[in-house]
Amino acid sequence: MSDSFEKGPFEKGLAIFADVYGPEMAEGCRQAAQSGDDFAALHVKWSMELPFGQVWTREDRLKRRDRSLVVLGMMVGARNFEETKYHVKMGVANGLTRAEIEEVFFSAIPYCGFPAANLAKTAMVEAFKELEAQGKL
Numbered sequence: 001m002s003d004s005f006e007k008g009p010f011e012k013g014l015a016i017f018a019d020v021y022g023p024e025m026a027e028g029c030r031q032a033a034q035s036g037d038d039f040a041a042l043h044v045k046w047s048m049e050l051p052f053g054q055v056w057t058r059e060d061r062l063k064r065r066d067r068s069l070v071v072l073g074m075m076v077g078a079r080n081f082e083e084t085k086y087h088v089k090m091g092v093a094n095g096l097t098r099a100e101i102e103e104v105f106f107s108a109i110p111y112c113g114f115p116a117a118n119l120a121k122t123a124m125v126e127a128f129k130e131l132e133a134q135g136k137l
Contacts, residue, residue: 068095077111
């Protein structure tokens with residue numbers, strides 16, 4: 001991969017990613033992007049550029065905390081277990097409380113159905129346990 005992704009949306013996205021997940025994970029992403037493995041590099045490049053570099057940077061339109069609520073709701077509706085866990089952690093890093101995240105679960109029941117909400121609850125509880133073990137919740 002070329003150095004073209006080291007400026008602009010990639011760097012902006014990587015900065016937000018580092019704020020949320022820590023500098024170690026961000027450095028791992030940078031290394032993957034520069035690895036020469038197109039499969040890993042393109043995945044990281046697109047992840048940093050689009051969601052993190054172009055969507056999450058639009059804080060003048062929607063604050064990160066609020067965007068976390070929106071995205072978490074979408075992950076619940078999509079029944080995406082792993083991404084729900086990641087977005088619970090991201091939501092906490094962006095200022096959400098456990099009670100607010102639990103409200104996403106309660107709101108999901110009538111709109112997404114019990115199966116999707118129950119899957120999300122399991123992911124949320126796992127994320128809460130991990131955050132508590134790290135002293136972040």
